[in-house]
Amino acid sequence: MSISKKLLNNYGLRNTAFRKKLLQLFQNSDSSLTVEYIKDKIGRNNDKVTIYRALNTFEKSGLIHQVPDRNNLSRYALCNVECNPSNHIHHHAHFICDYCDNTLCIEEIDFPKIKKIKGFKFKKIELIIQGSCPKCL
Amino acid sequence: MSISKKLLNNYGLRNTAFRKKLLQLFQNSDSSLTVEYIKDKIGRNNDKVTIYRALNTFEKSGLIHQVPDRNNLSRYALCNVECNPSNHIHHHAHFICDYCDNTLCIEEIDFPKIKKIKGFKFKKIELIIQGSCPKCL
DNA sequence: TAATTAACGCAACTAAGCTGCAAATATAAA
DNA sequence: TTTATATTTGCAGCTTAGTTGCGTTAATTA
Numbered sequence: 299m300s301i302s303k304k305l306l307n308n309y310g311l312r313n314t315a316f317r318k319k320l321l322q323l324f325q326n327s328d329s330s331l332t333v334e335y336i337k338d339k340i341g342r343n344n345d346k347v348t349i350y351r352a353l354n355t356f357e358k359s360g361l362i363h364q365v366p367d368r369n370n371l372s373r374y375a376l377c378n379v380e381c382n383p384s385n386h387i388h389h390h391a392h393f394i395c396d397y398c399d400n401t402l403c404i405e406e407i408d409f410p411k412i413k414k415i416k417g418f419k420f421k422k423i424e425l426i427i428q429g430s431c432p433k434c435l
Numbered sequence: 436m437s438i439s440k441k442l443l444n445n446y447g448l449r450n451t452a453f454r455k456k457l458l459q460l461f462q463n464s465d466s467s468l469t470v471e472y473i474k475d476k477i478g479r480n481n482d483k484v485t486i487y488r489a490l491n492t493f494e495k496s497g498l499i500h501q502v503p504d505r506n507n508l509s510r511y512a513l514c515n516v517e518c519n520p521s522n523h524i525h526h527h528a529h530f531i532c533d534y535c536d537n538t539l540c541i542e543e544i545d546f547p548k549i550k551k552i553k554g555f556k557f558k559k560i561e562l563i564i565q566g567s568c569p570k571c572l
Numbered sequence: 573t574a575a576t577t578a579a580c581g582c583a584a585c586t587a588a589g590c591t592g593c594a595a596a597t598a599t600a601a602a
Numbered sequence: 603t604t605t606a607t608a609t610t611t612g613c614a615g616c617t618t619a620g621t622t623g624c625g626t627t628a629a630t631t632a
Contacts, residue, residue, distance in 0.1 A: 312628090314578095316579080345581050346573055347582080347620090348581070350620060396558065415541065419566045421533065425547070425560070426560070427560050427561075449599075484589085
């Protein structure tokens with residue numbers, strides 16, 4: 299059984315050809331993916347609706363997470379193994395390159411401890427850093 | 436001379452009726468504004484293009500800054516007084532309420548000190564917190 | 573293998589935000 | 603104060619990300 303099939307099974311997702319291809323795209327990449335990139339790689343004969351629906355399903359089940367890019371478009375990246383539908387929390391920073399627009403998860407940064415504020419309840423904390431990446435420096 | 440006119444002058448912006456109205460909207464609000472809200476308040480007879488252009492101009496000059504909301508739409512909020520076109524940096528967290536979608540700047544949080552990472556250059560750091568606000572708790 | 577349930581693919585739609593251009597308005601110069 | 607210049611505004615129409623509905627196809631369950 300392939301890794302991607304096992305993963306899909308673990309997350310209670312049906313093992314379709316399309317989803318396997320999509321998941322492998324993520325596994326073969328070290329940065330987050332745009333829908334444009336996915337369209338290109340997966341073949342233009344696949345419908346964009348299918349892509350959007352698969353991404354949403356993956357996200358809900360905790361397989362991937364969404365990252366905003368510089369222009370507020372969506373990018374997606376694989377989650378750490380610990381995520382699932384009810385606990386879908388990322389304590390890493392996201393870095394967006396101003397030049398190549400590449401977006402990646404940075405695990406090296408100590409995620410800040412945020413003190414509580416009276417009257418608020420914090421559920422999700424995102425740290426987004428913009429600048430230039432090693433390739434564009 | 437009104438405060439808003441003075442502000443526009445300070446930022447080298449022409450003092451039009453529309454911009455004064457828009458700026459006052461920001462000054463009379465303690466949270467960030469959506470384009471929808473602005474459309475409503477400013478009167479439907481004002482064109483959306485004018486709104487978008489004014490917001491972009493304000494942002495470039497350092498009067499306001501853009502905050503992403505939960506659905507990756509744009510919201511805008513007044514900057515601290517220190518911002519200008521060449522130095523447009525916000526070291527405060529943005530809070531987004533999951534229930535009422537309201538988005539506000541939280542100055543109370545100590546902005547995390549991010550250590551440098553070799554090969555990267557950091558220019559802008561955003562801290563976005565989601566959860567529930569005092570009204571919705 | 574048949575029945576059930578979920579995913580796919582297509583077409584058409586929605587909504588945010590942008591572009592080009594002509595008319596109106598604000599500022600600078602005379 | 604009037605005129606000339608530069609900027610903004612408003613309109614129409616466009617682009618593009620993302621969604622909805624629905625009939626068909628494929629994956630799982632019995």
